[in-house]
Amino acid sequence: MAAFAGFQLVVDLPEQVVRTENDSLVCRFEVDAHRKYCLVNGLDDIGLSLRHADLIREYETRRLRDKPWLGKTLAG
Numbered sequence: 822m823a824a825f826a827g828f829q830l831v832v833d834l835p836e837q838v839v840r841t842e843n844d845s846l847v848c849r850f851e852v853d854a855h856r857k858y859c860l861v862n863g864l865d866d867i868g869l870s871l872r873h874a875d876l877i878r879e880y881e882t883r884r885l886r887d888k889p890w891l892g893k894t895l896a897g
Contacts, residue, residue: 829841830842834852835861837849837850837852838850
């Protein structure tokens with residue numbers, strides 16, 4: 822099939838299928854739910870962490886308030 826000029830496949834990640842444009846051939850595939858979520862939302866490891874940026878800032882503020890000597894090590 823790939824030898825035909827203009828031949829295209831459609832990859833539908835949310836539905837987990839690969840199909841021809843006219844649906845004459847449809848193949849399902851499995852993908853880990855977490856990996857699918859990351860791919861659909863364009864998230865890498867950093868992006869996943871940054872979803873919790875507010876909580877991270879709160880933690881860092883609380884940590885420096887409770888252990889102010891740790892801030893000196895961050896400043897160099």
